[in-house]
Amino acid sequence: MPLETGLHATGLSRSYGAGAARVSALDDVNVHLHTGRLAAIVGPSGSGKSTLLNVLGGMDTPDAGHAALNGIAFTGMGSRKLTEFRRNHVGFVFQFYNLLPQLTALENVELARRLPSHHGVDVQTSAQLLDRVGLGDRADHFPQQLSGGQMQRVSIARALAKRPALLLCDEPTGALDSASGVEVMTLLIDIAREGLAVVAVVTHDPTIRDVADHVVEMRDGRVVADSHPPVS
Ligand SMILES: Nc1ncnc2c1ncn2[C@@H]1O[C@H](COP(=O)(O)OP(=O)(O)O)[C@@H](O)[C@H]1O
Ligand SMILES: [Mg+2]
Numbered sequence: 396m397p398l399e400t401g402l403h404a405t406g407l408s409r410s411y412g413a414g415a416a417r418v419s420a421l422d423d424v425n426v427h428l429h430t431g432r433l434a435a436i437v438g439p440s441g442s443g444k445s446t447l448l449n450v451l452g453g454m455d456t457p458d459a460g461h462a463a464l465n466g467i468a469f470t471g472m473g474s475r476k477l478t479e480f481r482r483n484h485v486g487f488v489f490q491f492y493n494l495l496p497q498l499t500a501l502e503n504v505e506l507a508r509r510l511p512s513h514h515g516v517d518v519q520t521s522a523q524l525l526d527r528v529g530l531g532d533r534a535d536h537f538p539q540q541l542s543g544g545q546m547q548r549v550s551i552a553r554a555l556a557k558r559p560a561l562l563l564c565d566e567p568t569g570a571l572d573s574a575s576g577v578e579v580m581t582l583l584i585d586i587a588r589e590g591l592a593v594v595a596v597v598t599h600d601p602t603i604r605d606v607a608d609h610v611v612e613m614r615d616g617r618v619v620a621d622s623h624p625p626v627s
Contacts, residue, residue, distance in 0.1 A: 400465055402428040402451060402561060402593045407460035407470075409446055420446040421457065422616040428609065430465075430560070431590035432624060433583060435604050436597045438613035444597040445565055447613065451595065452485045452563045453477045464561055464593075483512045486554030486592075488564040492546040494538040500525060500549045501534040508556040524552040528582060544575025551582060562586065564596045568603065576600060 409421040420443045428434045428451075436444050449455035451462060453469050456477075462470045469480050494503045504521040519527070525534050528548040538546050547567060554562055564583065568576035580596075580603055587594035587608070596603055604610055612620035 401430050402426070402462065402464050402595075404451060404462035405460060407447070407450055407457045407462065409443075409450060409455065409457045419616045421450065421460075424460070424613075424616070424618055426451075426611055426618065426621070427623065428593045428595055429624065430593050431587060432593070432608035433587040433606070434593070434595045434609040434611060435607035436595060436611045436613065437599070437604055438619075440599075442613040443616040444613055446616075448563050448565050448595065448597050452487060452561065453481045454487075479512075482510055483557060484560045486557065486559035486562045488547070488550050488554050488562070488567050490566040490569040492538070492543075492550045494546055494549060494553075496538050499535050499537055500530060500541065500545075500552075503538070503549055504553045504556060507553045510557070512557050518556065518558060521552075521556075524555055525549070527555065528552045542575065543571050544578055547571065547575070547579050548582065551579070551586075555586070558591065560592055562592050562594045564594070566597055566599065568598065568600050573602075577602065580606065 405425050407421050407424040410417055410419045412418055424447060436447060438444055450457050457470060464484055469477060472480060501521050504524050508518060508521055522534060525531050528551050530545060530548055533541060533545060568579050583594055583596060584606060609624050610622045611618055
């Protein structure tokens with residue numbers, strides 16, 4: 396595998412506020428996440444996990460440092476280029492799903508699929524995407540007619556709409572009962588092992604930590620442990 400594949404980040408720093416109120420949310424973070432692996436980003440509340448995920452997905456810009464996805468350096472991009480980068484390459488999954496309540500499962504996925512991007516015709520249909528997450532029979536249900544685990548699976552189908560090279564999930568099982576959490580995690584592991592994307596999951600859930608291929612542990616904005624897996 397060429398060295399530049401996956402997500403490489405070096406020297407990432409991000410602070411909020413000024414003077415005595417200044418918080419260093421990221422302090423010289425280096426990570427290398429691999430395509431085809433599920434990485435868990437763990438650490439106490441306030442340790443910088445969400446900030447790291449947002450910087451790695453081009454939702455936030457670091458004060459210093461460099462990050463590249465499959466050789467595409469995105470930390471220096473202006474906001475228009477960065478929006479295009481996110482749309483073409485990054486899928487996001489959030490704790491509380493962020494589905495539009497007035498749209499069905501199918502329509503929620505379709506909305507993301509229709510966003511303009513460079514991918515054109517090779518993207519899967521919304522029905523195929525819902526099948527992929529095991530919800531082919533729930534396409535016409537509205538979010539309020541779905542369980543938490545089902546809503547999260549719709550949000551994963553939506554995140555996969557552009558065949559992202561990077562799938563970032565912030566506490567995806569945080570609002571789920573343990574059985575639904577296991578289902579969602581199993582799905583995310585399957586997606587990672589298909590080998591098409593880097594999958595990174597921010598979590599407090601010890602079961603995710605146990606099944607992850609790679610664990611990055613944060614504290615006070617720094618990486619304090621990294622079970623960097625060997626490249627196969
Ligand atoms: N938008 C913001 N404005 C000010 N401080 C923030 C902001 N976002 C995060 N922080 C601070 O940065 C630190 C890291 O936050 P965060 O990345 O959300 O941690 P985690 O996800 O690990 O709980 C915390 O001290 C938090 O209060
Ligand atoms: Mg967080």
